[in-house]
Amino acid sequence: MADDLKDTLSTAATMQRRSLLKGTAGILATGIFPAVHAADPIVLRYLGTAVNQDKAIAEKFEKDTGIKIQYVAVTTDDVTKRAVTAPNSFDLIDSEYFSLKNIVPTGNLKGIDVKRIKNADKITTLFTKGEVGGKKVGDQGTAPKKVIYLEGEKSKKFSATPTQFMSLIPTVYNADTLGIRPDLIKRPISSWAELLNPEFKGKAAILNIPSIGIMDAAMVVEAMGIYKYPDKGNMTKKEIDLTIKTLIEAKKQGQFRSLWKDFNESVNLMASGEVVIQSMWSPAVTAVRTKGIACNFQPLKEGYRAWASGFGLPATLSGKKLDGAYEFINWFLDGWAGAYLNRQGYYSAVLDTAKAKMEAYEWAYWMEGKPATQDIKSPNGDVLAKKGESRDGGSYEQRMGGIACWNAVMDENAYMVQKWNEFVAA
């Protein structure tokens, strides 16, 4: 009996201590202990794909501002999944524009107040107006200009006209095309149709991310002259059937060596020579080249499939962390990060500030499409291009002006995924 009593007492004491601890943690979390909080650096949990999460960027930012960036690296699909299912698990999201159609209606993102973004009015017109150098570019699919503005800070709807609130502030973007091994193909490649050319039987690969892979397939279908889509980024069921049928036929003929899903897979396929032609991402081509293997990010006459990603803020973010997130976005657009990304073959959202942080010869090579006047190095110091070489696809205006469609989420997404599984199973 006495033992029981003692037990009860000690349990009660433990309980008290525990709840006290919990309470303290709670208070700390809300920031009511200002002195303690100020001593603690702000840590921003940054959710995104590994591609954009560069250690150097986080280090430089912490050095400049004292705010820590904690990267949470997941795949493109998982970014969306987390944004929809676990919006409290991050403080800053780096998502692609096409995912917004799935995220914004959940109300898990808050509009970014452009008044708090110093360089907001300098963001490239590609995003705000869908123009490059004053010329309209293709807007099939989820073009950023369709989803970049929200009706209000808490809105679940996109606005067709500019407002004070942006859904995402663009970070990086690019236009994708086929990657080829010129040393193994030994002839010029100029059309998307080559991906299904039987000449490359057993040596071709395509992306196994259904929403992007089907866009590449659509580019091929159009290039082969089978069908012209009104909008490749929003197909009807019939159009999906046709696209998948084309893929299945090619697969049954043994066209594909492999499908790939992540960056490294595509690099390995290409570098090992398993594959000589595949849909590819620009930095992956760069990665193959830094191994000393010839690889082209081949411009094609039908144009490019573009993508863009940007920073968004979760709806629940507030206080110091919200300020920290704004500070990060402002810092990101301020040039250093832009220059860093431009040197990897991406494009940055605010070109002026990035230009200020790049050498003139670098800018000429990366952005103006001019031959390199000296060796071009990656941020880690690997040589990417020798003196005299020029960038695949030419200048920024040539490349981004050649956009045919944007990565997209279709209205018939569910059906598309089902058909894609059919392709994989065929």
Add this chain to the structure above:
Amino acid sequence: MSAPSAASSLPAASAPGRSIAAWWQALPLTAVFAVFFLIPLALVLMVSFWDYNQYEMLPGFTLKNYVAIFDGCLSRNEAGDMCVTVKTYLSTFKFSVLVWLLTLVIGFTVSYFLAFHVRSSGVQVVLFVLCTIPFWTSNVIRMIAWVPLLGRNGLVNDALATMGLVDKPIEWLLFSDFSVVLAFVHLFTTFMIVPIFNSMMRIDRSLIEAASDSGATAWQTLWNVIIPLCRTGIIIGSIFVITIVMGDFVTIGVMGGQQIASVGKIIQVQTSYLQFPLAAANAVVLLSLVLMIIWALTRMVDIRKEL
């Protein structure tokens, strides 16, 4: 485990305290089992009857997910193909059977060698530990190690070309059914070796002497004495291997070049497109099938009794 017979011989009412203690003892495991298995499973079952749209799940009750899975499976389509679900399951079954057969033969042979040919128990232990060495690295690494070996310009093809055996690289070594089965066998043979070796070590050696004294040939001893007495190990190993292969999507993805169907892969694609209810329905179908296989296997042997 001699307790059941003893306990059942006692009238339950005569030892109430003891039976309560037994309940308490069983509680922790039951709780863990409930929290980490039963409740999630119930949730999966529940969600499989929900509806969904692009970005959210809509609680309710609908059979549409199950209908979607078996859509078009009753007849062949115009091209004469089976529906995706049937095709996927056939492909999954094919791998299960192939891998099961190979791991069984290899696992049995290795265990037989360890148990009956190696005399010293010290050497036995060393060799047995040797069998588990592959498990010191992760599954994925063991799998990926095959890629540079089997590739078009890989070591195997290089060697064959240098010896003049082939003039063009062999393509089917990698990203094919062959490479998938090879990786599976490499990964999971140990799951066969361990239980089979375990049951072999329990065989009373005098039984084998008796068989040989009665004039049985080596084959007769193997077939009529050793294999029946290893049945438990074989069944346990088979359950391991078959359930893993049925649910796998990583090995089939990496070694099959992402273009071989597997049920697990379909579930993974669906969850990444937020089609959780559909994925849940698929998981329920897969789970029921695997449970049926396990049920059938356990019909062949009373595992509780044998252990």
